[in-house]
Amino acid sequence: MAEALTRLETEDLQGNLHEVQELLRRQKVVETLVGRQEMAKHALVEQLVHKQHLTELRTKLDKLHAADIAYILEALPLEERLAVWDLVKADRDGEILLEVSDAVRESLIAAMDPRELVAAAGTLEADQLADLAPDLPADVLEAVVQALPLEERERMRAALSYAEGTVGALMDFEMITVREDVTLEAVTGELRRMESLPDHTDQLFVVDRAQGLLGTLPLSRLIVSDLALEVGRVMVPERVELHPEDGAEDAASAFERYNLVSAPVVDVRNRLLGRLTVSTVVDYIRQKSAQAQLAEGGLREEEDIFAPVLNSFKNRWSWLAINLVTAFIASRVIGAFEGSIERLVALAALMPIVAGIGGNSGNQTITMIVRALALGQIQAAYWAKLLAKELGVALLNGVVWGTLLGVIAYALYKNVALGGVMALAMILTLVLAALMGVAIPWLRARFGKDPAVGSSVLVTACTDSGGFFIFLGLATLILV
Amino acid sequence: MAEALTRLETEDLQGNLHEVQELLRRQKVVETLVGRQEMAKHALVEQLVHKQHLTELRTKLDKLHAADIAYILEALPLEERLAVWDLVKADRDGEILLEVSDAVRESLIAAMDPRELVAAAGTLEADQLADLAPDLPADVLEAVVQALPLEERERMRAALSYAEGTVGALMDFEMITVREDVTLEAVTGELRRMESLPDHTDQLFVVDRAQGLLGTLPLSRLIVSDLALEVGRVMVPERVELHPEDGAEDAASAFERYNLVSAPVVDVRNRLLGRLTVSTVVDYIRQKSAQAQLAEGGLREEEDIFAPVLNSFKNRWSWLAINLVTAFIASRVIGAFEGSIERLVALAALMPIVAGIGGNSGNQTITMIVRALALGQIQAAYWAKLLAKELGVALLNGVVWGTLLGVIAYALYKNVALGGVMALAMILTLVLAALMGVAIPWLRARFGKDPAVGSSVLVTACTDSGGFFIFLGLATLILV
Numbered sequence: 032m033a034e035a036l037t038r039l040e041t042e043d044l045q046g047n048l049h050e051v052q053e054l055l056r057r058q059k060v061v062e063t064l065v066g067r068q069e070m071a072k073h074a075l076v077e078q079l080v081h082k083q084h085l086t087e088l089r090t091k092l093d094k095l096h097a098a099d100i101a102y103i104l105e106a107l108p109l110e111e112r113l114a115v116w117d118l119v120k121a122d123r124d125g126e127i128l129l130e131v132s133d134a135v136r137e138s139l140i141a142a143m144d145p146r147e148l149v150a151a152a153g154t155l156e157a158d159q160l161a162d163l164a165p166d167l168p169a170d171v172l173e174a175v176v177q178a179l180p181l182e183e184r185e186r187m188r189a190a191l192s193y194a195e196g197t198v199g200a201l202m203d204f205e206m207i208t209v210r211e212d213v214t215l216e217a218v219t220g221e222l223r224r225m226e227s228l229p230d231h232t233d234q235l236f237v238v239d240r241a242q243g244l245l246g247t248l249p250l251s252r253l254i255v256s257d258l259a260l261e262v263g264r265v266m267v268p269e270r271v272e273l274h275p276e277d278g279a280e281d282a283a284s285a286f287e288r289y290n291l292v293s294a295p296v297v298d299v300r301n302r303l304l305g306r307l308t309v310s311t312v313v314d315y316i317r318q319k320s321a322q323a324q325l326a327e328g329g330l331r332e333e334e335d336i337f338a339p340v341l342n343s344f345k346n347r348w349s350w351l352a353i354n355l356v357t358a359f360i361a362s363r364v365i366g367a368f369e370g371s372i373e374r375l376v377a378l379a380a381l382m383p384i385v386a387g388i389g390g391n392s393g394n395q396t397i398t399m400i401v402r403a404l405a406l407g408q409i410q411a412a413y414w415a416k417l418l419a420k421e422l423g424v425a426l427l428n429g430v431v432w433g434t435l436l437g438v439i440a441y442a443l444y445k446n447v448a449l450g451g452v453m454a455l456a457m458i459l460t461l462v463l464a465a466l467m468g469v470a471i472p473w474l475r476a477r478f479g480k481d482p483a484v485g486s487s488v489l490v491t492a493c494t495d496s497g498g499f500f501i502f503l504g505l506a507t508l509i510l511v
Numbered sequence: 512m513a514e515a516l517t518r519l520e521t522e523d524l525q526g527n528l529h530e531v532q533e534l535l536r537r538q539k540v541v542e543t544l545v546g547r548q549e550m551a552k553h554a555l556v557e558q559l560v561h562k563q564h565l566t567e568l569r570t571k572l573d574k575l576h577a578a579d580i581a582y583i584l585e586a587l588p589l590e591e592r593l594a595v596w597d598l599v600k601a602d603r604d605g606e607i608l609l610e611v612s613d614a615v616r617e618s619l620i621a622a623m624d625p626r627e628l629v630a631a632a633g634t635l636e637a638d639q640l641a642d643l644a645p646d647l648p649a650d651v652l653e654a655v656v657q658a659l660p661l662e663e664r665e666r667m668r669a670a671l672s673y674a675e676g677t678v679g680a681l682m683d684f685e686m687i688t689v690r691e692d693v694t695l696e697a698v699t700g701e702l703r704r705m706e707s708l709p710d711h712t713d714q715l716f717v718v719d720r721a722q723g724l725l726g727t728l729p730l731s732r733l734i735v736s737d738l739a740l741e742v743g744r745v746m747v748p749e750r751v752e753l754h755p756e757d758g759a760e761d762a763a764s765a766f767e768r769y770n771l772v773s774a775p776v777v778d779v780r781n782r783l784l785g786r787l788t789v790s791t792v793v794d795y796i797r798q799k800s801a802q803a804q805l806a807e808g809g810l811r812e813e814e815d816i817f818a819p820v821l822n823s824f825k826n827r828w829s830w831l832a833i834n835l836v837t838a839f840i841a842s843r844v845i846g847a848f849e850g851s852i853e854r855l856v857a858l859a860a861l862m863p864i865v866a867g868i869g870g871n872s873g874n875q876t877i878t879m880i881v882r883a884l885a886l887g888q889i890q891a892a893y894w895a896k897l898l899a900k901e902l903g904v905a906l907l908n909g910v911v912w913g914t915l916l917g918v919i920a921y922a923l924y925k926n927v928a929l930g931g932v933m934a935l936a937m938i939l940t941l942v943l944a945a946l947m948g949v950a951i952p953w954l955r956a957r958f959g960k961d962p963a964v965g966s967s968v969l970v971t972a973c974t975d976s977g978g979f980f981i982f983l984g985l986a987t988l989i990l991v
Contacts, residue, residue: 398808
């Protein structure tokens with residue numbers, strides 16, 4: 032692994048980027064010159080200059096960490112991105128492909144021929160290859176798998192067999208195992224024969240002959256213990272054992288709660304299958320949080336900021352379509368009261384306020400509940416208590432904002448009854464919002480669905496149509 | 512630190528919770544009995560049973576990890592929460608207070624007397640104490656600080672002096688330093704004299720006499736190297752050096768990119784001040800992602816799910832007030848066109864569709880841009896390119912959805928001109944949404960504000976009022 036002497040500051044990250052761009056620009060100038068004067072005597076000299084810039088750029092790239100090259104690739108428009116990609120040493124292609132975002136990875140893979148891809152994938156470990164597999168053309172994947180040693184092939188098959196979002200899909204196989212009846216002296220001697228320890232090796236795993244996990248030997252214990260002792264005397268019972276079917280989210284919580292650096296993954300018979308490291312967990316958490324953010328904003332997946340218009344359209348149309356349907360329903364609710372609006376046109380101006388505040392309030396309730404559910408804080412017995420509390424908040428909000436809006440409506444239209452209808456509609460809509468805000472995640476959780484997905488759209492749909500219906504319905508009953 | 516043999520599954524987390532609740536329930540039954548028969552002869556026996564349940568509960572709690580007790584406290588209503596809190600060993604109060612959410616911490620601190628608080632805070636390290644400081648009463652804090660040894664007091668003062676969201680506020684002081692001219696043999700001997708190494712000690716920091724950082728000695732290198740060598744021969748240059756003023760977000764990116772377990776924090780003269788560990792970074796990332804989620808949903812901070820109605824109201828009112836103002840402005844825009852709506856009431860039913868889709872589309876643009884900005888992917892030179900792309904997506908969306916909506920409007924109201932106005936208004940509103948979706952984060956970033964904060968409210972306000980204005984304005988010009 033390339034160990035660049037990299038400093039933290041984003042200025043430096045962007046500094047790298049700017050340096051690369053400057054070198055690209057200079058090279059381009061030269062290319063243009065060479066093009067124009069192709070027949071001139073100076074062509075040879077120009078080509079040498081050209082080569083020199085390329086060499087400079089290549090040297091710069093060689094010194095960067097794979098993650099930093101990934102950053103540069105993501106921040107460059109397609110043409111320049113591919114120019115840089117061409118200059119990256121072939122044996123680093125694999126690790127860089129793992130670091131870039133899905134959308135950018137697609138653009139890079141599309142620019143590589145099968146032979147290059149096979150070579151790039153060939154530099155990866157089984158678990159990394161499994162991560163890359165979905166993005167590789169079938170024939171490339173086949174060729175790479177064929178070239179793997181048997182053990183690696185088995186591991187890759189295992190890693191691919193676990194669903195996304197499970198520990199099995201995230202684990203790696205770079206754990207070091209030791210037997211309990213050897214001395215620490217012998218263990219240390221064994222370690223010294225290795226060139227270096229795998230990243231995130233904070234502990235060795237103690238296993239029996241059948242790979243059954245007996246405990247772990249933290250490096251910090253190995254260092255402070257008497258080397259004449261046997262492993263079995265020094266090892267500690269594993270604090271957390273993961274199973275490949277466990278949810279990655281639960282594993283992430285365990286890493287967070289118990290401050291882990293690595294944890295063993297075992298099968299039902301307690302045999303060691305692999306390990307999970309905190310760096311994988313950090314990547315997972317960041318990715319999940321990004322996905323939640325994107326989904327919240329109505330994007331299906333991370334967008335390459337330089338993606339063609341059509342790609343962006345594909346990423347966004349489904350969300351707009353869903354919202355079109357809910358907006359259409361709300362529109363038909365209003366349509367049912369067109370007679371009332373015709374007679375009292377103030378209703379048209381006031382109705383979006385009721386629906387809007389209802390939607391916001393419902394989303395507050397849902398956000399709170401979805402989060403508490405994710406943290407496992409809501410037990411079955413407490414739903415009624417929670418509903419009571421949310422209804423209480425809704426009533427309080429309703430009285431406060433309803434009164435304020437009633438007064439505003441009266442001030443605008445000098446119509447006391449209209450002010451009263453506005454206030455009452457606000458209270459009822461907020462109560463509806465609270466009911467829906469509790470009921471929707473409760474129902475989704477009860478039927479085993481992820482309460483976070485789509486709850487916000489659903490509650491907004493209810494409060495929009497419901498808010499219009501309540502306000503216009505009350506107005507029709509009382510005013511018109 | 513209590514090392515429970517805890518297994519991952521959430522079932523177990525909830526299992527602990529249920530066990531505690533069962534014990535609480537039994538204890539309560541006994542208390543009721545004791546209350547009723549206070550004068551009876553059996554009182555003494557009952558009290559013994561009572562005591563036995565308490566002991567059982569206390570034993571259960573003693574075996575749990577601090578983070579697991581925090582989970583139980585967060586999931587219990589106030590009364591039961593305080594009953595459990597009373598049973599927790601006093602010397603663990605400090606670490607548990609650090610683990611619970613802000614809202615629950617408040618409820619626990621409110622139930623403790625100053626003496627208990629001083630004792631609890633006294634068990635913490637300087638950096639942990641700094642984390643707790645904002646929630647402690649001034650006199651308690653004063654008493655604890657007075658009791659600290661001079662070095663710790665200095666460290667705490669240092670930690671408190673850095674703003675929230677900086678590396679300085681997150682760093683700890685549990686790093687082990689060594690000199691470069693000693694042998695690994697001597698280092699190992701030194702380490703063996705320690706009872707145990709601090710959590711997340713993956714490397715020792717090599718410093719000169721003035722605490723200047725020279726490099727680091729990874730444990731994995733210490734283990735595999737010849738013990739006769741000097742530290743200076745084996746150490747590696749530090750890959751990442753943090754400064755206390757660096758943003759925590761940047762530090763988190765560095766941990767993610769370079770897969771770090773710990774990193775040194777140095778001052779401008781390169782003197783070692785402390786270290787940052789991956790477990791702090793994981794906590795920070797989780798907290799930031801939770802805050803973003805809460806803010807997105809309109810909550811000011813994490814809510815204790817059992818908070819009184821008034822606390823929830825306080826947490827939520829500001830968001831509703833902001834939305835009330837924007838809804839009011841949109842309402843006045845509609846009010847300006849009341850004459851047109853009176854003459855063609857279909858406008859009232861159709862206008863929310865235009866505004867709603869515009870808002871959704873604007874939020875898609877903003878989500879994409881805010882995320883790319885956070886990742887540092889957008890350079891000054893690319894804003895124009897980005898705007899062009901977003902306008903392209905908006906036009907494509909406008910033609911697709913505008914045509915569809917135009918046809919629907921025609922089908923509903925048999926009015927060709929109305930269908931045309933609907934289609935045209937949809938296109939223009941989507942273009943407005945794209946403009947605002949790019950301009951708002953660009954302006955906020957340009958003036959050094961966080962582009963994520965409030966961008967969504969602003970764009971929705973623009974598309975709501977703008978959408979109503981465009982649709983009703985076009986209708987007034989063309990139809991009425």
